[in-house]
Amino acid sequence: MLQTLHENYRMLRVSVEAAVAPPGLIVVSSALAGDGKTEVASGLARALAECGYTTALIDTNWQHPGVAASLGIDEIAPVTQLERIASGGHNGVVTNLEAISIADRRFPALVSADRMRALIADLRARYQYTIIDSAAIPVGMAGLQFARFADGVLLTVRLGRAPKPADKMTIETLDRVGAHVLGIVATSAHDAHRKDLPQAASGVADESGEPVRLMVGAGA
DSSP, rough: OOOOOOOOHHHHHHHOOOOOOOOSSEEEESSSTSSSSSHHHHHHHHHHHHTTTTTTEEEESSSSSOOHHHTTOOOOOOOOGGSSSOOBBOOOSSSEEEEEEEOTTTTHHHOOOOHHHHHHHHHHHHHHEEEEEEEOOTOOOOHHHHHHHHHHHHEEEETOOOOHHHHHHHHHHHHHHHHHHEEEOOOOOOOOTTTOOOOOOSSSOOTOOSOOOOTTSSOO
C-alpha cells in the first residue's frame, strides 16, 4: 500500500526546484547501503509529480531494487533495450509519475558515454524531472554513470551513524567524474522497516522526524 507522502518531501521538492529547472535529472544515492536513498528518491519523485511535473522514477539498483515496493506496486521488469527506456514507464498509482526499472547487472557494460547522453536526452524530452534511485556509489556503477551527466546528485546519510571511509570515497569518486553534488539529505533510516524522512544534516532527530534544515544547494 502506498504510504501518505510526508511534508518533508514537499520541502525537499521546493529546494530541488530552486536548484534544478526542468527538464532536470537528479541522482539520489549514498555512500552506504541503508542510508535511505530509495525512500528519498521515491518521496521526491512523488512530491514533484503531485504538483504537476511529469516525472520518472528510475530504479538502477540490480542488487536490491526497491522502487516498486516504495510505490506499493508489483515488481517492475527491467527494460534492457536502451532505446525503450524512456518510454518504458509504469503508471497507475501516482498521477504524473512513471516508474522505470533498468535494474539489470548488464546495464553499465552496455552504456558508453555517448549512449548515456542520448538516453538522458530522451528522458529530458519526455519528462520534466527524472529521479534516479542508485545503489550506493562505491558499488553502483549505473548510478555513477548517470551522475556524470546529471544536473545534480543528492546524497542521503543516516542521521546518527558514524562517518565511514566510504563517505570520503564517495565524494572523491563523484568529484573525479565531474558530478555536481547538490547537497546532503539526512534521514531517519534506522532500519529497513522504518520510514525514511529527510531531516536536518546537523542536530538530533526527534520522534516526529521534522526537518530543521535541508542542506540542498549547500554543497557537500
